[in-house]
Amino acid sequence: MAITLSFRVADAMPEDVGQGYVRIDNDEMDKLEVIIGDIVEIQGRKTTAAKVVPCFTQFRNKNLAQLESIIRENAGVGIDERVTLKKAVRQPAQIVVLSPLDVSVDFSDAQDIQHLERMLNGLPVLIGDKVKVRLAGAQNQFFTVLGTNPQGPVIINTGTKLKVTREDATEDRKFRASYEDVGGLDKELQRVREMIELPLKYPEIFRHLGVDAPKGVLLYGPPGTGKTLMARAVASETNAAFLHVNGPEIINKFYGESEARLREMFETAQRRAPAIIFIDEIDAIAPKRTDVIGDVEKRVVAQLLALMDGLKNRGQVIVIGATNVPDMVDPALRRPGRFDRELSINPPDRPGRLRILKIHTRDMTTDSNIDLEKLAQITHGFVGADLAILCKEAGMNAVRRLLPQINFMSGISEEDLAGLKVSMDDFYNAFREVEPTATREFFSDRPNTKWEQVGGLADIKDKLRSLVELPMQNPELFKEARYAMARGILLTGKPGTGKTLLVRALAGSSEAHFIAVDAATLNSRWFGEAEKGLRLIFKRAKQIAPCILFFDEIDALAPVRAVSDRSGADRLVSQLLLEMDSLMDNANVIVLAATNRPDMVDPALMRPGRFDFILELPLPEKQERCDIFKIHASKLPLAGDVDIAVLAAATEGATGSDIEAVCKHASMLALKRAVSSMQNQAKLSGNYLVTGQDFGNGLRQIIK
Numbered sequence: 001m002a003i004t005l006s007f008r009v010a011d012a013m014p015e016d017v018g019q020g021y022v023r024i025d026n027d028e029m030d031k032l033e034v035i036i037g038d039i040v041e042i043q044g045r046k047t048t049a050a051k052v053v054p055c056f057t058q059f060r061n062k063n064l065a066q067l068e069s070i071i072r073e074n075a076g077v078g079i080d081e082r083v084t085l086k087k088a089v090r091q092p093a094q095i096v097v098l099s100p101l102d103v104s105v106d107f108s109d110a111q112d113i114q115h116l117e118r119m120l121n122g123l124p125v126l127i128g129d130k131v132k133v134r135l136a137g138a139q140n141q142f143f144t145v146l147g148t149n150p151q152g153p154v155i156i157n158t159g160t161k162l163k164v165t166r167e168d169a170t171e172d173r174k175f176r177a178s179y180e181d182v183g184g185l186d187k188e189l190q191r192v193r194e195m196i197e198l199p200l201k202y203p204e205i206f207r208h209l210g211v212d213a214p215k216g217v218l219l220y221g222p223p224g225t226g227k228t229l230m231a232r233a234v235a236s237e238t239n240a241a242f243l244h245v246n247g248p249e250i251i252n253k254f255y256g257e258s259e260a261r262l263r264e265m266f267e268t269a270q271r272r273a274p275a276i277i278f279i280d281e282i283d284a285i286a287p288k289r290t291d292v293i294g295d296v297e298k299r300v301v302a303q304l305l306a307l308m309d310g311l312k313n314r315g316q317v318i319v320i321g322a323t324n325v326p327d328m329v330d331p332a333l334r335r336p337g338r339f340d341r342e343l344s345i346n347p348p349d350r351p352g353r354l355r356i357l358k359i360h361t362r363d364m365t366t367d368s369n370i371d372l373e374k375l376a377q378i379t380h381g382f383v384g385a386d387l388a389i390l391c392k393e394a395g396m397n398a399v400r401r402l403l404p405q406i407n408f409m410s411g412i413s414e415e416d417l418a419g420l421k422v423s424m425d426d427f428y429n430a431f432r433e434v435e436p437t438a439t440r441e442f443f444s445d446r447p448n449t450k451w452e453q454v455g456g457l458a459d460i461k462d463k464l465r466s467l468v469e470l471p472m473q474n475p476e477l478f479k480e481a482r483y484a485m486a487r488g489i490l491l492t493g494k495p496g497t498g499k500t501l502l503v504r505a506l507a508g509s510s511e512a513h514f515i516a517v518d519a520a521t522l523n524s525r526w527f528g529e530a531e532k533g534l535r536l537i538f539k540r541a542k543q544i545a546p547c548i549l550f551f552d553e554i555d556a557l558a559p560v561r562a563v564s565d566r567s568g569a570d571r572l573v574s575q576l577l578l579e580m581d582s583l584m585d586n587a588n589v590i591v592l593a594a595t596n597r598p599d600m601v602d603p604a605l606m607r608p609g610r611f612d613f614i615l616e617l618p619l620p621e622k623q624e625r626c627d628i629f630k631i632h633a634s635k636l637p638l639a640g641d642v643d644i645a646v647l648a649a650a651t652e653g654a655t656g657s658d659i660e661a662v663c664k665h666a667s668m669l670a671l672k673r674a675v676s677s678m679q680n681q682a683k684l685s686g687n688y689l690v691t692g693q694d695f696g697n698g699l700r701q702i703i704k
Contacts, residue, residue, distance in 0.1 A: 192234055218321045259303040
């Protein structure tokens with residue numbers, strides 16, 4: 001008698017999708033008397049089979065069975081429900097009969113059957129199971145297993161004969177999504193599931209408690225963060241009817257037609273209940289009635305309000321709205337009873353980006369040098385849509401390498417295809433092309449400066465690391481110590497001492513997002529636009545926290561109000577003071593600013609609680625100047641007569657930028673001499689050496 005154990009269902013890891021795995025604890029594998037790769041029978045409302053593999057360390061001792069969505073569907077269970085597992089006899093399949101769910105795809109060609117055999121090799125199946133195959137163009141095709149020989153759980157191998165038949169019953173699965181397709185939104189997905197999945201699956205719980213189930217949720221956040229994908233995933237996992245509403249489809253020029261279409265949508269949902277109505281870009285069809293002039297929009301908003309809490313019970317119909325400008329949605333919609341909960345969908349953090357990258361690369365043919373951890377670390381500010389296009393661009397870069405080798409008369413050879421893989425360099429090239437959506441309007445560039453590129457300033461670097469890096473990288477430790485992170489740090493010092501360079505190095509080494517704010521981009525001739533832009537910057541920084549906000553030359557943005565007669569500047573300073581005061585201790589946003597004229601900055605900014613620390617950067621001492629010379633001269637071919645120590649002694653009172661200018665000037669003099677003496681030689685090597693005389697000329701030109 002086979003041993004049977006009960007488990008709680010959890011979603012699968014991104015890399016397990018399509019593999020036919022169930023992951024359980026090692027100890028429970030021993031109890032079931034199975035080893036890695038054995039077949040187990042999974043019993044929920046229905047029966048299916050999968051290959052058992054051990055779970056990762058963080059999921060041990062939790063009594064979990066991690067199943068991907070297609071296996072959960074075959075077992076007839078959802079997440080957090082129970083299944084039983086027992087060992088099954090491993091028997092190879094001789095014949096498997098499949099029926100495609102999409103009749104528009106033809107599988108009569110022998111090559112198509114061979115592709116199916118390759119993709120399904122090693123997959124355990126039972127009669128009645130659904131299987132998913134990735135076709136050309138990253139398209140999913142679903143099949144139903146109509147029959148197997150022998151009966152019971154079988155595993156498809158190279159000796160299995162596949163037969164594809166036609167059935168009348170079809171199912172549209174093109175727009176289906178699963179929880180494994182949603183990455184980096186675990187907490188948000190859990191809250192949406194509580195609101196939507198429970199009322200649709202178990203309405204008797206709410207009837208027993210005597211409370212009304214939630215009827216609506218508003219998802220808001222920057223474009224591309226996964227609002228639509230999350231709604232599709234919840235609808236697919238609950239097997240609810242999914243009605244997608246687009247604003248332009250509702251609005252009609254004829255009087256009353258728009259409202260009739262909206263009523264028809266809700267009536268259709270009630271007939272097909274349980275159902276989810278998803279209104280994408282809800283701000284387009286339900287804007288603030290006080291701000292719109294047209295009569296049509298006001299009537300549509302009124303109709304939507306009536307439908308969402310009318311006299312007639314909505315039944316098992318839940319409305320999901322999505323927008324990236326929640327402030328534009330009519331306030332009457334944003335109350336309990338209509339949208340019971342508002343959920344912010346923010347750009348993912350580094351672990352979230354890693355999970356999204358695993359999702360989008362799981363079907364890619366990648367090289368062994370792919371480092372997804374590194375990609376997740378450098379893609380600050382990227383949302384899910386940005387990471388998806390990053391993977392597509394990397395694939396296109398790989399295709400471009402193959403193009404010159406293609407013989408368009410004979411086609412692409414198997415050898416060329418076998419060697420075609422997406423490399424890390426393809427991802428780096430794609431990274432240069434793709435800009436992050438969430439902070440696109442604020443980003444000046446992506447800092448790649450390291451601490452090693454900053455010479456001297458050891459004390460200042462230590463202070464910045466302690467004040468910024470440590471609290472952001474160890475939030476739990478600082479929370480336990482009840483340490484409130486600094487809200488603002490002001491860097492002062494003479495021009496060229498390295499204020500901006502320090503901030504860029506801090507942003508490059510930390511894992512925080514970085515927004516560089518330019519005073520010129522904020523200033524506007526329109527009344528109130530500058531303050532609105534500043535408010536939006538702080539709002540976006542809170543959404544993508546941890547975040548570093550950098551205001552360079554802050555004296556131009558926040559001058560002393562007492563001596564200023566520009567009312568626009570005064571209003572901007574007041575707005576900046578309010579925004580810095582509104583940064584909560586747990587906001588995980590820090591403001592860095594730089595100026596060489598601290599006396600010109602408004603005194604209200606310079607107090608603790610706004611700029612908690614004011615760090616003055618001194619002129620470099622001799623040893624620090626020596627370090628700066630080494631950094632800038634390390635890229636130059638130096639002659640033997642160059643003495644860094646002598647140069648450092650000769651630059652007393654010089655700043656870091658002065659020393660960089662000396663090195664550039666010396667390099668240019670050496671280049672001019674090498675080019676003039678090159679004559680007919682094809683290369684500069686051997687002639688291009690920077691001498692001590694070049695540095696001496698540079699010193700005389702730069703250090704006055």
